[in-house]
Amino acid sequence: MRMISISLSPNTEPDDIRLAFKLLFQPWRWQKGNAIETLEKEFADYLGAKHAISFNSGRSALLAILDALELEKDDEVLLQAFTCNAVPNPVIWSGLKPVYVDCNESDFNIDAADLEKKITPKSRAVVVQHTFGILADLEKIMQICKEHGLILIEDCAHALGAKYKGREAMSAGRQVGTLGKVAFFSFSRDKVISSVYGGMATTNDPSIAQKIRQFQDKVSYPSHSWILQQLLHPVIMNIKILPFYAIGGKYLLIIAQWLHILSKAVHWKEKRGLKPSYFPRRLPNALAILAFHQFKKLNRFNQHRKEIAELYSRELVHTKYQILNTKYQEGGIFLRFPVQHPNAHEIIKKAWAKNILIGDWYTFPIAPDDTQLDKLQYEKGNCPNAERLSQITLNLPTHVRISRKEAYKIIEILKGYAS
Numbered sequence: 001m002r003m004i005s006i007s008l009s010p011n012t013e014p015d016d017i018r019l020a021f022k023l024l025f026q027p028w029r030w031q032k033g034n035a036i037e038t039l040e041k042e043f044a045d046y047l048g049a050k051h052a053i054s055f056n057s058g059r060s061a062l063l064a065i066l067d068a069l070e071l072e073k074d075d076e077v078l079l080q081a082f083t084c085n086a087v088p089n090p091v092i093w094s095g096l097k098p099v100y101v102d103c104n105e106s107d108f109n110i111d112a113a114d115l116e117k118k119i120t121p122k123s124r125a126v127v128v129q130h131t132f133g134i135l136a137d138l139e140k141i142m143q144i145c146k147e148h149g150l151i152l153i154e155d156c157a158h159a160l161g162a163k164y165k166g167r168e169a170m171s172a173g174r175q176v177g178t179l180g181k182v183a184f185f186s187f188s189r190d191k192v193i194s195s196v197y198g199g200m201a202t203t204n205d206p207s208i209a210q211k212i213r214q215f216q217d218k219v220s221y222p223s224h225s226w227i228l229q230q231l232l233h234p235v236i237m238n239i240k241i242l243p244f245y246a247i248g249g250k251y252l253l254i255i256a257q258w259l260h261i262l263s264k265a266v267h268w269k270e271k272r273g274l275k276p277s278y279f280p281r282r283l284p285n286a287l288a289i290l291a292f293h294q295f296k297k298l299n300r301f302n303q304h305r306k307e308i309a310e311l312y313s314r315e316l317v318h319t320k321y322q323i324l325n326t327k328y329q330e331g332g333i334f335l336r337f338p339v340q341h342p343n344a345h346e347i348i349k350k351a352w353a354k355n356i357l358i359g360d361w362y363t364f365p366i367a368p369d370d371t372q373l374d375k376l377q378y379e380k381g382n383c384p385n386a387e388r389l390s391q392i393t394l395n396l397p398t399h400v401r402i403s404r405k406e407a408y409k410i411i412e413i414l415k416g417y418a419s
Contacts, residue, residue: 003245004406005357006336008253009189009196010399011294011301012234019293020234023286030231031221033285039292040200046298047175049202051209053216054288058157058186058199060219060280062090062127065182065201068211069151071096071124078118078150079127080110081365081378081386085270086186087127087155088366088376093275098376099123100365102383107324108338108393109136111385116144125151130159130176132361132395133192133305133335134324138164138179152180160185160192161302163331177202182212187291189233189265192335193298195291196230197263198283215280222281229263230287236262246355266368273375297400302333305398308407309334312396315411320418336361336395339414344394347417356410359394 023029036054044052055061066077073095079087081100088098102114108131115126126145128136138152145152156162156177164174177183182205187198201212236256241249256262267276283291294301316323322340341347348359363369365386366376373380380387396410 003355006397007190007360008242009194009234009237010401011194012238017234017238020231020290024231030224030227030286031284035285035288035292036283039288043200047177047202049178050204052200052202053212054283055199056222056281056283057197057279058184059086059090061184061199061201063280064212064215065153065184066090066094067215068208075124076120076122077125077127078115078123080129081383082108082362082389083129084367085371085376089270092273100378100383102385105385105389107134108132112140112144119148123150125153127153127155129155130162132338133158133162133333134329135162135332154180154183156183157186157191158335159333161298162333181205182208193291193294195287196233198287198291216282219280219282221284222278226278227284227286233262271371301400304400305334308398308402309337311407312337319415334398337398338393338395340392342392344392348394350417351413358396361395362390364390
């Protein structure tokens with residue numbers, strides 16, 4: 001059976017591979033070019049935002065945002081646990097203090113009650129994550145921010161294309177990324193659209209936009225060798241690694257990363273709260289070309305995700321798995337479809353043994369699971385819901401390369417394990 005994977009560049013289609021291969025032989029287009037400005041303009045127009053400024057990652061975009069907000073050393077930025085170290089790290093790198101807020105068990109997003117408890121006189125901003133593309137309850141969070149004078153930063157890394165619908169206090173159909181003071185997006189290998197690495201900061205505030213643009217102007221483009229790594233990724237991954245993953249492709253991936261032919265999604269330094277040398281950087285033209293190519297497919301990608309999520313929801317609703325109601329999340333996109341089960345980790349291992357790679361977010365309150373929590377300033381027991389969810393949650397693929405037939409195969413296996 002063909003390997004079914006939730007990660008490892010799941011969005012990549014044959015035309016994306018051909019485009020990356022073509023760019024390999026056009027190094028004069030790698031750093032500077034018109035694609036950067038085109039992507040920024042089209043991205044802003046799509047969201048209905050006044051400003052969109054690109055970077056080589058969501059981390060770099062968040063670094064630029066924090067710099068633009070002109071916060072003082074040791075000011076507190078509140079953010080949820082049950083997240084990736086890519087969120088607290090830029091806070092730490094900026095000389096600020098991350099304060100971890102627990103998440104709701106119902107939707108994996110920030111808990112408003114715990115947020116209010118953890119606000120102090122040093123609190124300055126709140127990062128609200130739309131986990132798995134599931135919409136956070138921004139109405140409540142916005143009210144808390146207003147009452148305490150906090151800046152709302154939207155983390156839209158999982159949620160490009162999601163819209164608020166039927167919310168009384170908000171205009172129906174507003175895109176995520178336009179509801180806070182400022183927002184950031186990610187185009188990394190497993191996100192809604194992918195250029196292997198890439199990110200965007202968006203805002204409607206002209207003063208903040210000007211400062212983010214100045215930050216972009218100060219940082220350099222990534223090196224040609226770094227860009228080469230990213231262009232090789234969709235080519236090698238789809239031709240040499242994924243087709244043979246179960247019979248040696250996995251080890252080929254490890255070797256390619258060890259030899260620095262391919263990049264890792266998370267550098268070892270980030271797992272220790274340290275900053276790799278390639279952050280922050282501008283978005284290079286070659287990756288802007290890849291991102292814009294995927295951006296033109298966004299509506300198709302997200303429609304497919306919704307259809308697969310509805311299939312999972314319908315088929316798993318009367319099983320021992322706890323699932324989300326997709327009707328409640330009408331405007332969400334379900335980058336992944338999360339389910340809960342007491343034996344989640346055991347089920348993940350059994351599925352992997354059958355060549356079905358599911359559920360690799362989040363098995364730790366701050367992922368990846370080998371992140372040193374103390375280096376990320378997280379204290380065990382601080383966010384009990386997030387810690388519990390990391391033990392009982394697995395997530396299912398919804399990306400464009402998962403067919404309905406494969407989704408039914410996953411469902412069949414899950415039902416067998418649950419019984």
